[in-house]
């Protein structure tokens with residue numbers, strides 16, 4: 001997968017040089033390129049914003065600069081024609097909610113272009129233009145709060161997507177059991193040595209070596225946590241997949 005990120009703060013994305021995403025880039029699983037939006041400006045001051053039409057506080061990011069940047073990184077207008085796979089992502093507080101399902105869908109794409117907005121946002125015609133000319137555009141929110149720019153949201157989305165790519169995490173099975181995974185539940189509590197710490201013991205069943213009981217305990221705990229912390233997720237559960245024991249939890 002190729003991911004291009006365009007931002008006025010490229011250094012913000014340097015966290016993606018580290019750890020598993022860093023290794024995925026080094027191994028070639030992920031072709032991640034970070035670009036400075038100002039490279040597509042044409043004036044001496046390298047201006048990317050201007051005052052908002054209709055008045056109001058703050059500044060808006062210019063469509064012409066963004067258009068040149070997105071065309072370039074997504075391969076549009078080049079001799080090889082529009083890059084069919086380029087999916088344009090716009091982190092924004094006013095976007096559709098980014099969830100694990102969104103990450104799974106995006107992990108199937110060949111090419112993501114992430115446009116990191118700042119100030120009061122990117123001129124709305126940018127999203128409008130790329131939608132109208134055949135690019136898949138997703139305006140996505142990572143939560144109901146406002147950041148100063150799209151870079152932090154881009155880090156969140158890129159990590160959530162990259163870790164789903166084959167070969168990025170060591171044990172793909174762990175992707176199934178984690179919170180919001182295929183089971184649609186929150187993850188059960190985990191423990192390691194020592195068996196007693198600060199007068200707290202590890203649940204006996206986990207020391208029993210009885211795998212069927214351990215599996216059952218873990219499923220019960222995942223269900224219990226989900227019911228208590230995320231009743232909204234319970235509604236979406238495939239209750240047909242639950243048995244009488246589950247429902248006694």
Ligand SMILES: COC(=O)COc1cccc(COC(=O)c2cn[nH]c2)c1
Nearest residue numbers: 092093117121122141142143147149150
């Ligand atoms: C069309 O897209 C835009 O105009 C984006 O513009 C902005 C403006 C300010 C801040 C941000 C960053 O995104 C968030 O704050 C955010 C994303 N998720 N949850 C909070 C983006």
